[in-house]
Amino acid sequence: MLKGQHHVGAVRSLDVQPQSLSALFQGTARRPCRVDIHFASDLAGARHVSPNCSCPVGGCCEHAARVLLAAIDSGEHTQEVSPELLTWLP
Numbered sequence: 001m002l003k004g005q006h007h008v009g010a011v012r013s014l015d016v017q018p019q020s021l022s023a024l025f026q027g028t029a030r031r032p033c034r035v036d037i038h039f040a041s042d043l044a045g046a047r048h049v050s051p052n053c054s055c056p057v058g059g060c061c062e063h064a065a066r067v068l069l070a071a072i073d074s075g076e077h078t079q080e081v082s083p084e085l086l087t088w089l090p
């Protein structure tokens, strides 16, 4: 939990929806990363996330993790946006 919290950067324009998240992540690069994360449940009811990011990593990156953490901190849609969604983090 709270992995990456010590890193430099800021989450902006966070938009939390029941099935998705979007935000800009301003890190050390001049241009912010655009992060879009979609949630889904499989047939067994397990939750999954599909992170996409405009950085070269393309998704399962620090930016997506930081956006998820910011969404959890925001307290919106806490049933959908839960810490268990962070299990893909390295």
Ligand SMILES: [Zn+2]
Pocket: 033, 053, 054, 055, 056, 057, 058, 059, 061, 062, 063, 064
């Ligand atoms: Zn990224």
